[in-house]
Each structure stands twice: as C-alpha cells, then as structure tokens.
Amino acid sequence: MLNVLLVEDEMLFAKSVLRRLQREGHRATITETVSDAQMILRESLPDIILLDVRLPDGSGLDFLTELRQNELWHSIPVVMMTAYGELEDAVAAMKLGATDYLKKPVDLDELVLTLAKVMQSQKLNQQLDYSHVRESHLTEQVTMVGNSPSIQSIKEQIQRIVELVDKSKTDYPVILVEGETGTGKDVIARYYHQSGNWRKRPYVHVDCSSLPNDLIEAELFGYEKGAFTNAHQAKPGLIEVAEDGTLFLDEVGELPLELQSKLLSVLERRKVRRLGATQERDVNAHFIAATNRQLNEMVIAGQFRSDLYYRLNVIQINLPPLRERPLDIAPLAAYFVESITRRYGLNQTKFTDDAISAMQKYQWPGNIRELQHVLERAVMLSSNGIIDTHLLLMHQERNMNMSEKQEDVFENLTLEQVEKYLLEKALKNTAGNVSQAARELGLTRMAMRYRMEKYQL
Numbered sequence: 001m002l003n004v005l006l007v008e009d010e011m012l013f014a015k016s017v018l019r020r021l022q023r024e025g026h027r028a029t030i031t032e033t034v035s036d037a038q039m040i041l042r043e044s045l046p047d048i049i050l051l052d053v054r055l056p057d058g059s060g061l062d063f064l065t066e067l068r069q070n071e072l073w074h075s076i077p078v079v080m081m082t083a084y085g086e087l088e089d090a091v092a093a094m095k096l097g098a099t100d101y102l103k104k105p106v107d108l109d110e111l112v113l114t115l116a117k118v119m120q121s122q123k124l125n126q127q128l129d130y131s132h133v134r135e136s137h138l139t140e141q142v143t144m145v146g147n148s149p150s151i152q153s154i155k156e157q158i159q160r161i162v163e164l165v166d167k168s169k170t171d172y173p174v175i176l177v178e179g180e181t182g183t184g185k186d187v188i189a190r191y192y193h194q195s196g197n198w199r200k201r202p203y204v205h206v207d208c209s210s211l212p213n214d215l216i217e218a219e220l221f222g223y224e225k226g227a228f229t230n231a232h233q234a235k236p237g238l239i240e241v242a243e244d245g246t247l248f249l250d251e252v253g254e255l256p257l258e259l260q261s262k263l264l265s266v267l268e269r270r271k272v273r274r275l276g277a278t279q280e281r282d283v284n285a286h287f288i289a290a291t292n293r294q295l296n297e298m299v300i301a302g303q304f305r306s307d308l309y310y311r312l313n314v315i316q317i318n319l320p321p322l323r324e325r326p327l328d329i330a331p332l333a334a335y336f337v338e339s340i341t342r343r344y345g346l347n348q349t350k351f352t353d354d355a356i357s358a359m360q361k362y363q364w365p366g367n368i369r370e371l372q373h374v375l376e377r378a379v380m381l382s383s384n385g386i387i388d389t390h391l392l393l394m395h396q397e398r399n400m401n402m403s404e405k406q407e408d409v410f411e412n413l414t415l416e417q418v419e420k421y422l423l424e425k426a427l428k429n430t431a432g433n434v435s436q437a438a439r440e441l442g443l444t445r446m447a448m449r450y451r452m453e454k455y456q457l
Contacts, residue, residue: 002115004028005046007037007063008081009056013106017050020108026115034058041073048115049078051098053089061092068097077118081106121228142190145335148325154188154317161315162195165286174267176312177290179319181432182369185290186250188317192288193246201245204238209254209434210449217259218275227276239272242285252289252312253298260305267311292432322364322371329360332368336375337387349379352388362394366428369457373424377417420455423448427457 004021008014009032021028029046031037034057037049049067053060060080067073080093080101090101099118102111144155165171175192177185186205193203211219222237239247249255255263266272267287271280289312298304322329333356337349364370378391426437438448451457 002026002047002119003044004048004050004115005037005040006030006050007034007055007060008032008050008052009054010052013104017106017108017111020112024112032056034060034063037063045072045076047077048099048118049076050081050111051078052081053083053093061089061096064093064096064098079114079118117228142187142194143335144187144191145332146325146328147331148320148327150320150325151328154319155191157317158188158192158195162192166197172270172284172286173315174287174312175289175315175317176295177288177317177319178295179290179292180321180367181292181427182367183319183321184368185292185319186248188319189246189248189288189290193248193286196286198245198286202242203246203248204242205248205250206238207250209251216256217262220259221262221272221274223275224277227274234274237272237274239266239283239285240281242283244284246286246288249287249289251291251293253291253293253295253304257303257305260308264305264308264311267308322367326360329364329371330356332371333359333375336372337379340376340379344379346379347385349382349385349387352386354389355387355392358389358392358394365431366424370424370428373420373457377421380417416455419451420457423451423455423457427452 002021004026006014006017006028008017008030011030011032014030014032018028018030029040031040032055034055040046051060051064055063064078064080067076067078074097077099078097080090080098081104082089082093082101083104090103093101099121100114102114144151146152161173161175165173177188179185189205190203193199206220208216218237220237220239222235222240224234225232249263266283270283272283273280295304295309295312299306299309322332333351337351341347341349359371366373374392374394375387377393378387381391422441423437426440427434430436430440434448434452438444441448443451
C-alpha cells in the first residue's frame with residue numbers, strides 16, 4: 001500500500017485519481033496548492049508525489065526544485081503531470097529530478113502502472129546504493145581463533161591456496177565453504193581475503209538469502225542507463241565492484257535457478273553483462289561461495305544446477321560445528337570477552353572453571369554466533385568481573401518455559417536485549433531459517449531482516 005500525495009487543482013480529475021488509487025489499496029491525500037503541500041510534508045512524508053505543473057499559487061517545476069534541494073524531501077519520488085503538447089515542461093521536469101512524467105489527460109491504468117514501476121525502481125536503487133557503500137570498503141581485520149585440528153587444517157589449506165595464487169598472479173580461484181549457520185563461514189572468506197596480496201582490493205559480501213528475487217540480478221550484474229524505469233545512469237553490479245578483490249556469495253543455495261546459469265557463465269568465462277547492455281565486461285575476482293545447505297542434495301532435488309555445483313566445488317572447505325571442536329571453545333570465549341569488554345569500556349572479565357566446563361559440555365546449536373551472544377549477555381550481567389555458570393543462561397536455550405529465577409534475570413535486561421534474545425532463540429529453533437523464524441515471531445521477512453542487521457545476527 002502506497003501513501004500518495006496528489007498536488008492537483010482540477011478537483012474532478014483529482015477525485016477520479018483518488019477513487020482509483022483507493023480501489024488499488026493505496027491511500028491518497030489531495031491538495032490544490034503548493035503551500036498546502038508544503039504544510040503536509042512538514043507533518044508526514046508520502047511514499048510518492050503526483051505533481052501538476054500548473055498550480056494556483058506557483059509552478060510545479062519550482063516546487064520540484066524545492067523538493068530536490070530539501071534534505072528531508074529530496075529522496076521522495078515525484079511524477080510530474082503535464083498538459084498535452086507541453087513537452088518542454090516534461091523535459092524540464094526530468095532535468096530537475098522528476099522520477100517520471102505523465103501527459104494529460106492521464107490514463108488511470110497507466111498512472112497505476114507508473115506508480116508501481118517507480119516504487120520498484122526506487123527500492124532497487126536504494127538497495128544498490130546501500131550495498132555499494134556498505135560492501136565496497138575494506139573489511140575490518142579478522143582473526144581465526146581455535147586450537148582444534150580442524151581449524152589448524154583449514155588455516156593451512158587457506159595459506160596454501162593463497163601462496164599458489166600469489167605466485168601465479170593471474171589465477172582467481174573459486175572456493176566453496178560449507179557449514180552450519182553460525183560456524184563462521186564469513187570469517188573464512190575474510191581471512192582468505194586478508195591473507196593475500198589483494199587484501200587492499202575490495203571485499204564484497206552478498207547475502208543471497210536477503211534480497212528479493214527481482215533485485216538479485218541487478219545487484220550482482222549491474223545495469224545500464226535506461227535498462228528500466230528510473231535507471232537514469234549506469235551502475236556496476238557487485239561482481240564488477242569486486243574487481244581484483246574478493247566476492248563472497250553468502251548462502252549461495254538461495255540463488256534463484258534462473259540466475260545460476262548467469263553466475264556459472266561469469267565463473268567460466270570471467271565476463272559479465274549488465275542489464276540492458278549489449279557488450280560484456282571482463283571481470284577478475286576471487287569468488288567464495290558459502291552455504292549451510294547440502295548442495296549435492298539440492299542438485300538431486302532439482303533445486304540447484306549440477307554444473308554450477310561442480311564449478312563451485314573445485315576447492316571445498318568444510319567448517320565443522322562448534323560441538324565437534326570443544327578445544328576451540330575456551331580460546332573463542334576469551335577472544336569474544338576481551339573484544340566485548342573493550343567495546344563497552346569495561347574492566348577485564350574472567351571465567352570460573354565451572355563456567356568453562358559448562359560451555360565445553362553444551363551442544364551450541366547456534367554455534368559460534370550463539371557463543372558470542374551468550375558471552376555478551378554474560379558480560380553485561382556480571383557486576384564483579386567474574387562470569388560463572390549462572391550468568392551464561394545456556395539452560396534457557398533448551399527450555400522455552402523459563403523458571404521464576406530466569407524471569408527475574410530478564411527483569412534486569414533492557415527491551416532491546418530481550419528482543420535480541422528472542423530473535424536469537426527463534427533462529428536457533430529453526431536452524432537459521434529466517435522465513436520460518438519470522439513466522440514464529442509474527443514478523444514479516446523484511447522486518448526480521450531489519451532486526452537481524454540491527455543486532456548483527
């Protein structure tokens with residue numbers, strides 16, 4: 001449902017637009033003047049503005065200029081409505097930053113379709129802008145913590161790959177990292193990136209499970225000017241952004257089948273074609289794909305392309321769950337607690353022997369991510385710099401019916417801490433299935449993703 005602001009002084013036409021928008025399930029506010037529109041915008045922001053060029057108290061073009069110069073209003077999509085034959089006004093509106101324009105008399109079916117296209121393009125651009133800013137920067141330094149034979153073997157394997165790539169200077173490998181949710185697959189990818197002489201090049205993280213299907217193609221492959229409505233300038237996809245660096249495809253098993261063939265072509269030919277483009281571009285990057293699913297079983301079920309699976313599976317790293325490497329629990333716990341106390345400016349925190357023993361016996365269904373969150377909560381609850389078993393609250397992870405003592409503990413937590421705990425628990429109960437966890441909590445998938453990013457889950 002859209003919230004539309006219609007700035008139009010021809011009331012017969014305005015009311016017909018209002019009725020049509022309401023039939024489509026949208027809300028609309030009608031105002032006849034620029035001054036009234038300004039007053040409405042000061043109180044609340046609409047999703048989109050339908051703006052006439054000729055208004056009783058001023059020009060719609062001048063108001064459009066004001067909108068684009070205002071810090072709070074500049075990002076609101078504006079569709080201009082111009083009288084038949086006034087092509088100059090339409091051209092001027094687009095130059096001033098209008099998202100699209102309609103010619104009067106306006107066909108109401110065309111109006112509804114234009115609104116849908118504009119909002120879809122707006123959503124796409126916001127997603128791409130966010131990803132390019134967020135992901136093109138170098139990642140913070142990462143450390144692989146652990147004493148278990150499996151972790152030591154993975155470190156040696158990565159170092160061996162890095163040495164071979166450093167020597168060749170032209171080979172860009174494809175690596176597949178498999179492991180349960182929360183085992184640290186992203187740490188493997190960042191560790192690999194920072195270990196090579198390409199560490200100063202971009203590191204790009206793409207979460208294939210968090211983007212709607214209709215955005216992933218533009219996200220990965222980019223688009224040319226005019227490829228779709230509101231594509232006023234060309235933008236590179238994240239594959240291009242990762243040039244000479246590392247592209248991390250997280251949860252690659254969620255990639256739609258129709259895009260798997262395009263990804264395979266990029267991996268095989270090292271060329272990418274943007275949406276709307278006629279020519280391909282060379283691309284060289286280190287590709288790391290990760291998944292918590294069994295891709296070989298997905299291939300049998302027809303949910304994942306066999307040729308892409310075999311291409312990804314040339315170099316495979318299997319990351320064991322935390323319960324299978326108890327030797328890593330103590331060093332990981334010490335590492336996380338040191339990081340948490342430093343972040344909050346707290347004094348050094350120590351564990352009792354009982355706490356260490358309890359952590360080593362626990363099964364950790366949420367793996368390293370669960371360990372980190374349990375320790376952050378324990379540090380915040382500790383009043384004397386000592387973490388004992390009762391502060392770990394691991395028994396709560398196994399029992400939905402909290403005891404009275406546990407409820408007393410939650411009385412000392414903030415609303416955000418409780419919300420974060422509930423999110424963690426839902427994700428653990430569903431083995432990391434975001435959609436199922438969202439349903440259990442009564443949230444939409446987008447609301448769930450927002451909260452996961454908020455709490456860095």
